[in-house]
Amino acid sequence: MPSDSSILSDGLYMRTNTALDAYLQPRLKAIEQALDQWLPAPGAHPRQLPEAMRYATLDGGKRLRPMLCIAAAEAVGSTMQQVLPTACALELIHAFSLVHDDLPALDNDTLRRGKPTCHVQFGEAIAILAGDALFAHAFHLIALQAEHSPAERVVRVLQLIADATGVDGMVGGQVEDILSEHEPVSPATLAYIHSRKTGALIRASVLSGAILGGATPEAEQALHAYGTALGLAFQIVDDILNETGDPARLGKATGTDRARQKATYPRLYGLDASRARAQQELQNALDALKPFGAEANPLRWLAHYIVEREQ
Amino acid sequence: MPSDSSILSDGLYMRTNTALDAYLQPRLKAIEQALDQWLPAPGAHPRQLPEAMRYATLDGGKRLRPMLCIAAAEAVGSTMQQVLPTACALELIHAFSLVHDDLPALDNDTLRRGKPTCHVQFGEAIAILAGDALFAHAFHLIALQAEHSPAERVVRVLQLIADATGVDGMVGGQVEDILSEHEPVSPATLAYIHSRKTGALIRASVLSGAILGGATPEAEQALHAYGTALGLAFQIVDDILNETGDPARLGKATGTDRARQKATYPRLYGLDASRARAQQELQNALDALKPFGAEANPLRWLAHYIVEREQ
Numbered sequence: 001m002p003s004d005s006s007i008l009s010d011g012l013y014m015r016t017n018t019a020l021d022a023y024l025q026p027r028l029k030a031i032e033q034a035l036d037q038w039l040p041a042p043g044a045h046p047r048q049l050p051e052a053m054r055y056a057t058l059d060g061g062k063r064l065r066p067m068l069c070i071a072a073a074e075a076v077g078s079t080m081q082q083v084l085p086t087a088c089a090l091e092l093i094h095a096f097s098l099v100h101d102d103l104p105a106l107d108n109d110t111l112r113r114g115k116p117t118c119h120v121q122f123g124e125a126i127a128i129l130a131g132d133a134l135f136a137h138a139f140h141l142i143a144l145q146a147e148h149s150p151a152e153r154v155v156r157v158l159q160l161i162a163d164a165t166g167v168d169g170m171v172g173g174q175v176e177d178i179l180s181e182h183e184p185v186s187p188a189t190l191a192y193i194h195s196r197k198t199g200a201l202i203r204a205s206v207l208s209g210a211i212l213g214g215a216t217p218e219a220e221q222a223l224h225a226y227g228t229a230l231g232l233a234f235q236i237v238d239d240i241l242n243e244t245g246d247p248a249r250l251g252k253a254t255g256t257d258r259a260r261q262k263a264t265y266p267r268l269y270g271l272d273a274s275r276a277r278a279q280q281e282l283q284n285a286l287d288a289l290k291p292f293g294a295e296a297n298p299l300r301w302l303a304h305y306i307v308e309r310e311q
Numbered sequence: 312m313p314s315d316s317s318i319l320s321d322g323l324y325m326r327t328n329t330a331l332d333a334y335l336q337p338r339l340k341a342i343e344q345a346l347d348q349w350l351p352a353p354g355a356h357p358r359q360l361p362e363a364m365r366y367a368t369l370d371g372g373k374r375l376r377p378m379l380c381i382a383a384a385e386a387v388g389s390t391m392q393q394v395l396p397t398a399c400a401l402e403l404i405h406a407f408s409l410v411h412d413d414l415p416a417l418d419n420d421t422l423r424r425g426k427p428t429c430h431v432q433f434g435e436a437i438a439i440l441a442g443d444a445l446f447a448h449a450f451h452l453i454a455l456q457a458e459h460s461p462a463e464r465v466v467r468v469l470q471l472i473a474d475a476t477g478v479d480g481m482v483g484g485q486v487e488d489i490l491s492e493h494e495p496v497s498p499a500t501l502a503y504i505h506s507r508k509t510g511a512l513i514r515a516s517v518l519s520g521a522i523l524g525g526a527t528p529e530a531e532q533a534l535h536a537y538g539t540a541l542g543l544a545f546q547i548v549d550d551i552l553n554e555t556g557d558p559a560r561l562g563k564a565t566g567t568d569r570a571r572q573k574a575t576y577p578r579l580y581g582l583d584a585s586r587a588r589a590q591q592e593l594q595n596a597l598d599a600l601k602p603f604g605a606e607a608n609p610l611r612w613l614a615h616y617i618v619e620r621e622q
Binding site: 040045046047048049053103105106123124125126128129131132133135136137139140142143144146150151152154155156158159161162163165166167168171172173174175176178179189192 | 407454467470474485487503
């Protein structure tokens with residue numbers, strides 16, 4: 001239990017959930033519409049690729065990364081409309097990473113968001129290329145962001161997102177994750193994997209919203225700390241849910257990390273210590289938001305949601 | 312034979328080759344040094360990934376795309392140093408595309424630049440992720456370009472390169488290429504594949520140099536026409552060499568297109584008509600450069616080289 005336990009009392013948590021739902025609903029709708037509009041439409045050429053890109057992205061997912069980008073932008077005085085291209089770019093990068101991670105040569109998963117994975121549906125070749133095309137399309141959307149933002153800010157966001165996804169970010173974390181299967185795991189390697197495999201893109205989602213929204217250096221620093229704590233909390237909870245979650249609710253198989261002897265928090269520290277660490281990171285994320293007032297409430301609600309979710 | 316046949320007379324062609332070599336040598340050295348410097352160094356984490364990225368990029372390749380970027384920048388009055396990050400980004404994108412195209416689920420090639428392909432050397436999982444990391448790293452370098460160029464130009468180049476690589480560019484062309492194997496090929500589908508699979512990135516290489524170099528709209532338009540003709544010529548020659556080339560000299564297997572009944576110029580039009588079309592596109596490329604003086608000679612030499620190469 002974090003020190004600021006009052007915020008987790010039942011009554012407040014229920015109010016928080018209701019407030020979060022009211023916050024999420026119109027934004028989710030706008031994100032879905034924008035993704036649908038900005039993803040390529042099926043046509044004569046190329047065959048199958050737009051279909052596979054849409055299959056891997058639409059009708060599923062919590063849209064957590066776009067939501068964090070939007071909430072961070074709003075916390076520093078900007079609006080959803082101002083950051084929507086970059087918010088959607090972050091979701092495309094997430095979708096790309098799932099398509100490639102699910103491939104037979106990697107995690108070999110066949111179920112994702114309650115549907116057959118992309119390579120099961122379209123074949124391996126199209127899935128590899130659909131991932132590539134989603135990644136390229138994310139950068140198309142980041143360039144589109146220049147219609148709403150000064151080019152200097154767009155370039156900063158480009159650097160941030162490219163670095164969060166590349167060799168020292170998401171892809172680097174995924175490589176260590178795979179190489180660490182069936183190996184003894186050190187705390188240093190686990191920390192490396194967790195900070196990069198999902199943490200880097202989650203932090204980049206928060207920071208890109210902050211940068212595009214025109215955050216002061218102090219606000220940016222606070223949101224950097226928030227995003228770092230949140231990214232770590234997210235991955236720990238993901239590890240826990242892979243052990244204890246309901247596959248029907250999660251829309252994907254569970255127990256897969258244990259079967260592959262993956263480097264996870266529960267494996268190295270046990271479930272109880274993992275839950276305590278997730279709560280601690282939630283508290284760290286909330287503490288980082290202390291310089292903000294009510295304008296950062298959605299970021300607070302999202303932090304609670306991420307740690308207390310069951311899917 | 313193109314109408315301007317004098318430019319192809321033996322004596323002039325030999326002088327052109329010597330001039331091209333003198334032009335290429337210092338630039339090749341600078342590109343190799345920059346790639347070596349900007350690619351991640353092997354370290355504790357992530358294991359294997361920097362090695363695989365370097366393996367797929369260094370010690371091989373003609374560096375044609377960076378060279379076209381540099382030559383276009385110089386043709387409009389800029390310098391190699393000013394565009395080197397973007398020039399190298401283009402090479403990383405090319406290397407990424409080769410790594411993924413060679414995968415067992417796609418072209419299943421085992422030899423590239425005279426070496427085992429990336430997945431043969433590092434395994435399929437690392438090869439897929441090394442391709443992804445090279446693609447991400449290309450955008451890292453495009454962001455780095457902002458140290459030399461106004462952010463507005465960098466954003467234009469970002470848009471150009473993202474579009475040239477995505478669903479309506481390189482990846483879209485590659486999808487149609489795969490889906491057209493063992494199928495009757497229509498001229499429309501062949502034109503679609505050729506303009507996108509390699510043509511889009513070659514044109515983007517020329518145009519990114521032009522944009523970063525500060526080309527006038529007229530110069531940009533001329534270089535757009537040059538890049539389009541050159542991209543088509545390049546792919547036709549690639550198709551011809553796959554039929555008639557020397558595997559030892561090419562550093563990769565030949566006859567593979569025919570074995571897979573790929574959509575190629577020789578398959579649809581025959582070798583003689585393909586050679587004539589390549590010469591015609593060379594002439595179109597040279598014609599597009601008529602507004603330029605000697606400052607565009609390297610672009611002229613490169614066009615000759617691309618059409619008359621044997622590797």
